[in-house]
Amino acid sequence: MKQEIALNINGDTYELLVSPNQTLLEVLRDNLGLMGTKRGCDLGACGACTVLLKGEAYLSCLMLAMDAVDKEIVTIEGLGGRGNLDPLQSAFVEQGALQCGFCTPGMILTAKAMLSEEDHPTEDIIKKRMAGNLCRCTGYKKVIEALQSVSEQTAEEE
Amino acid sequence: MERELTVVGNRMPMLDAAAKAKGTAQFIDDLVLPGMLHGKILRSPLPHAKILHIDTSKAEKLSGVKGVMTGTDIPDRKYGIVPKAKDEYALAKTKVRYIGDEVAAVCAVDPEIAEEALELIKVDYEELPAVFDPMEAIKEGAPLVHADVQKNISASIRKEFGDVEKAFGESDFIFEDTFYSQAVNHAPLEPHGALAQYDPKGELTIWSSTQIPFFLRRNLSTTLLVPESKLRVIKPKVGGGFGQKVDMFAKDFCACWFAMNIGRPVKFIYDREEVFIGTRQRHPVYLSVKTGLNKEGNILAQQFKAYADGGAYNSTAPVMITLMGFFLMIPYKVPNLLHEGYHVYTNKPVGGAMRGHGIPQARFAVERQLDMIAERMDLDPGEIRIRNSIHAGEPHPAKFVINTCGFVDTVKKAAEGIGWAQKRGKLPFGRGVGMAGGSFPSGVSNMSHISSGAVVQLGREGAVNVLTGAADIGQGAETVIGQIVAEELGVLLEDVRVTAADTGITPLDPGTFGSGVTVRAGNAARLAAISVKNKLFEIVSEKLEASVDDLVAEKRKIYVKGSPDKGMTLSDALKAYQYGDHPMPIVGRGSWMAPTTEPTTLLKENGNFAPNYSFMTQAAEVEVDPQTGRVKLLKMAAAHDCGKMINPLLVEGQLEGSVVGGMGQALYEDVIVEKGQVMNPSFLDYGFPTAMEMPEIEAIEVETIDPLGPFGAKEAGEGTQVSPAPAIVNAIYDAIGIDFMEMPVTPEKILKALEEKKK
Numbered sequence: 001m002k003q004e005i006a007l008n009i010n011g012d013t014y015e016l017l018v019s020p021n022q023t024l025l026e027v028l029r030d031n032l033g034l035m036g037t038k039r040g041c042d043l044g045a046c047g048a049c050t051v052l053l054k055g056e057a058y059l060s061c062l063m064l065a066m067d068a069v070d071k072e073i074v075t076i077e078g079l080g081g082r083g084n085l086d087p088l089q090s091a092f093v094e095q096g097a098l099q100c101g102f103c104t105p106g107m108i109l110t111a112k113a114m115l116s117e118e119d120h121p122t123e124d125i126i127k128k129r130m131a132g133n134l135c136r137c138t139g140y141k142k143v144i145e146a147l148q149s150v151s152e153q154t155a156e157e158e
Numbered sequence: 159m160e161r162e163l164t165v166v167g168n169r170m171p172m173l174d175a176a177a178k179a180k181g182t183a184q185f186i187d188d189l190v191l192p193g194m195l196h197g198k199i200l201r202s203p204l205p206h207a208k209i210l211h212i213d214t215s216k217a218e219k220l221s222g223v224k225g226v227m228t229g230t231d232i233p234d235r236k237y238g239i240v241p242k243a244k245d246e247y248a249l250a251k252t253k254v255r256y257i258g259d260e261v262a263a264v265c266a267v268d269p270e271i272a273e274e275a276l277e278l279i280k281v282d283y284e285e286l287p288a289v290f291d292p293m294e295a296i297k298e299g300a301p302l303v304h305a306d307v308q309k310n311i312s313a314s315i316r317k318e319f320g321d322v323e324k325a326f327g328e329s330d331f332i333f334e335d336t337f338y339s340q341a342v343n344h345a346p347l348e349p350h351g352a353l354a355q356y357d358p359k360g361e362l363t364i365w366s367s368t369q370i371p372f373f374l375r376r377n378l379s380t381t382l383l384v385p386e387s388k389l390r391v392i393k394p395k396v397g398g399g400f401g402q403k404v405d406m407f408a409k410d411f412c413a414c415w416f417a418m419n420i421g422r423p424v425k426f427i428y429d430r431e432e433v434f435i436g437t438r439q440r441h442p443v444y445l446s447v448k449t450g451l452n453k454e455g456n457i458l459a460q461q462f463k464a465y466a467d468g469g470a471y472n473s474t475a476p477v478m479i480t481l482m483g484f485f486l487m488i489p490y491k492v493p494n495l496l497h498e499g500y501h502v503y504t505n506k507p508v509g510g511a512m513r514g515h516g517i518p519q520a521r522f523a524v525e526r527q528l529d530m531i532a533e534r535m536d537l538d539p540g541e542i543r544i545r546n547s548i549h550a551g552e553p554h555p556a557k558f559v560i561n562t563c564g565f566v567d568t569v570k571k572a573a574e575g576i577g578w579a580q581k582r583g584k585l586p587f588g589r590g591v592g593m594a595g596g597s598f599p600s601g602v603s604n605m606s607h608i609s610s611g612a613v614v615q616l617g618r619e620g621a622v623n624v625l626t627g628a629a630d631i632g633q634g635a636e637t638v639i640g641q642i643v644a645e646e647l648g649v650l651l652e653d654v655r656v657t658a659a660d661t662g663i664t665p666l667d668p669g670t671f672g673s674g675v676t677v678r679a680g681n682a683a684r685l686a687a688i689s690v691k692n693k694l695f696e697i698v699s700e701k702l703e704a705s706v707d708d709l710v711a712e713k714r715k716i717y718v719k720g721s722p723d724k725g726m727t728l729s730d731a732l733k734a735y736q737y738g739d740h741p742m743p744i745v746g747r748g749s750w751m752a753p754t755t756e757p758t759t760l761l762k763e764n765g766n767f768a769p770n771y772s773f774m775t776q777a778a779e780v781e782v783d784p785q786t787g788r789v790k791l792l793k794m795a796a797a798h799d800c801g802k803m804i805n806p807l808l809v810e811g812q813l814e815g816s817v818v819g820g821m822g823q824a825l826y827e828d829v830i831v832e833k834g835q836v837m838n839p840s841f842l843d844y845g846f847p848t849a850m851e852m853p854e855i856e857a858i859e860v861e862t863i864d865p866l867g868p869f870g871a872k873e874a875g876e877g878t879q880v881s882p883a884p885a886i887v888n889a890i891y892d893a894i895g896i897d898f899m900e901m902p903v904t905p906e907k908i909l910k911a912l913e914e915k916k917k
């Protein structure tokens with residue numbers, strides 16, 4: 001039986017009819033056309049589908065849409081202002097931290113959550129926190145460098 | 159060069175980087191068309207069986223199902239990326255040959271219904287005896303995977319350069335060793351997909367996650383029996399390929415077939431398990447190398463034998479076993495070489511092109527053996543590599559034309575980067591350093607259908623539009639081409655828009671394989687830009703009263719060489735052009751193939767094979783934990799001669815990705831197959847490197863300016879992948895004194911070997 005739910009995504013409220021076994025990833029992509037959230041494995045093993053729920057990183061392929069009710073959801077489309085890039089996105093772009101870009105939205109959102117929780121993450125912490133986000137192109141080096149530069153930047157601003 | 163380069167050579171983000179970071183870049187699964195249906199494929203659960211009967215009636219009756227197809231519905235046309243090695247049907251006709259072979263396809267209004275319908279298809283099989291190892295498969299009496307291929311050897315090569323027997327006779331030392339390189343999955347983060355649309359006029363459009371739009375068009379045309387003129391292949395953003403997206407797959411064919419027969423758009427997206435079992439993988443290869451040397455450590459002869467486990471179909475088979483042998487002739491001088499290669503069918507997942515395409519397997523064997531030889535002859539591994547290096551301008555035993563070669567420098571610099579002099583043989587037990595060399599062709603120069611075209615248009619406002627067939631799969635091909643054009647026209651990169659890889663719009667290009675894109679498509683784009691520039695310069699030269707040859711275009715200005723104030727802005731030049739009553743836009747075209755005086759396939763006679771060759775050495779430092787057997791790659795110093803770097807940021811990215819990929823192959827990755835069943839078809843079980851395993855990487859550039867590359871460039875994407883794995887395994891030897899002859903070097907293997915060593 002489908003059920004009516006309301007999801008708050010990137011500041012907008014969407015009223016939806018979903019079936020109980022529908023994942024948040026399916027709803028985002030298939031019902032709402034928010035295609036920035038990627039499906040790399042659908043099994044919780046790659047991180048490409050990462051979204052933020054109340055600021056924390058979650059794998060949307062493992063989460064039922066129903067369970068995301070009442071939690072502010074942020075997808076990659078919700079970062080940065082209109083047409084602008086968030087500092088994290090800019091760092092990825094300018095420092096070559098992406099190649100094919102398929103892992104990138106998930107990477108950026110995981111990093112976003114980490115940087116909001118960790119003040120000055122060491123390289124080890126960054127590596128650990130990013131380990132659930134697979135990338136087959138970059139070898140991770142530039143990803144980690146980009147994160148370090150953003151965390152230093154925010155530290156300076158504080 | 160009459161002036162400094164202003165765009166080429168700069169670290170620049172990819173043209174589409176912001177869209178990718180924003181999540182707006184569109185990959186195949188992001189495309190949705192009105193009325194679109196969803197397709198799924200039924201795959202064989204058996205490694206080898208006859209198809210007796212398929213009953214699709216129940217599936218057809220399921221509400222929401224719009225079409226079901228099987229092998230009997232499709233034309234009797236086999237396909238394959240290599241014309242003479244076609245052996246595959248989009249859907250099996252009479253027989254399945256591996257677990258995962260495609261048997262039927264359905265399309266329905268949503269993916270769940272399509273999935274459900276698959277379960278309603280009933281297939282009666284008669285199971286046949288199967289064979290899972292190439293060394294078994296070549297024996298008399300082994301089951302035949304394809305009835306018409308004796309001993310399951312579907313492609314073979316025996317090629318001799320020089321006189322190997324004589325050279326072995328003259329050798330002071332002869333060593334013979336055997337190696338094994340395992341199956342590795344490309345595992346691009348984006349699963350494969352296709353979306354096809356048919357228009358009642360009879361035109362078919364397909365968006366596909368492909369590296370080779372024009373070859374895909376050809377393969378679809380010959381199998382669907384639709385003329386190429388009615389087929390348009392469009393490549394959206396592709397989320398990595400590494401060679402896995404070089405073939406046509408059932409999803410491409412079936413999407414087109416359903417679209418044509420139902421009249422609605424149809425999309426297929428493979429799931430992760432299908433990517434692991436049903437696409438392609440790096441060929442597992444058994445290798446033996448026999449090397450003869452003189453007392454000084456110069457290689458006199460090499461005999462190489464390779465048995466590649468091809469799985470159930472050919473894919474690139476003949477090309478793979480050929481390249482594997484030919485590129486033993488670089489970076490070392492091998493005056494006499496005998497290469498025997500066999501591609502053997504088994505009832506297993508299919509081998510295909512993967513970053514390096516046969517060469518990493520060969521390099522693993524040769525680079526490992528070189529270290530073993532150095533040890534036996536008491537030579538330094540760096541020294542034996544330098545001593546045997548080929549050099550630019552020297553006669554080459556196979557007549558390759560090597561215009562630039564930084565190999566010796568790469569050995570020295572990689573050694574320096576890793577601290578070789580202080581570390582090799584001097585670190586405490588459990589720590590060690592090792593190196594490996596490599597070289598790679600920038601595309602091939604032996605076939606004229608391997609050529610690229612480009613069109614460049616310069617519009618009224620100075621905006622530049624480039625049409626190229628080059629297929630960017632995430633490596634940044636479009637950006638590199640944009641930079642080349644911007645440099646040549648003297649505009650900024652932001653003035654350039656690149657439209658790429660759409661067979662309905664862009665000129666011919668073979669696609670992304672063989673590392674030819676930068677040199678081939680880059681040169682085509684450069685020629686097109688030069689043609690535009692020449693037209694504009696003719697007008698400007700009149701205005702400035704200077705000869706065309708003296709003009710320079712740079713940063714939206716055109717001026718007389720040596721006197722930057724004698725000039726005009728591009729915008730004024732374009733006005734002058736229009737007031738002179740010349741038609742707009744200014745259009746230039748270019749087509750390029752590698753020039754070669756003695757074009758050859760090398761099979762019959764010697765000659766040059768590629769426009770240029772990249773060179774590299776990687777030096778690794780590892781730590782082996784004798785308690786757990788775990789190996790940690792601490793650092794990789796990677797020295798690389800890829801000619802002039804068009805974009806160092808992207809070159810580094812290629813290098814870093816290759817190091818981590820090579821580390822995966824050396825230490826972790828292995829497609830484990832038991833009785834034809836892939837046991838680890840998921841990211842979790844397969845376990846390619848995560849950020850946790852990332853080593854320190856030092857990229858060291860050894861720049862040469864190659865005369866044939868655009869602005870001196872050579873390939874940078876694949877060569878980097880050939881030497882990291884052997885460098886790591888060589889470092890393990892230095893750390894614990896054990897020679898590993900096969901990959902991956904897992905903790906279990908290390909513990910077992912340490913145990914045996916104790917005895």
Ligand code: FES
Nearest residue numbers: 042045046047061
């Ligand atoms: S798609 Fe969710 S983790 Fe891979």
Ligand code: FES
Nearest residue numbers: 099100103135137
């Ligand atoms: S950039 Fe391609 S997977 Fe990360």
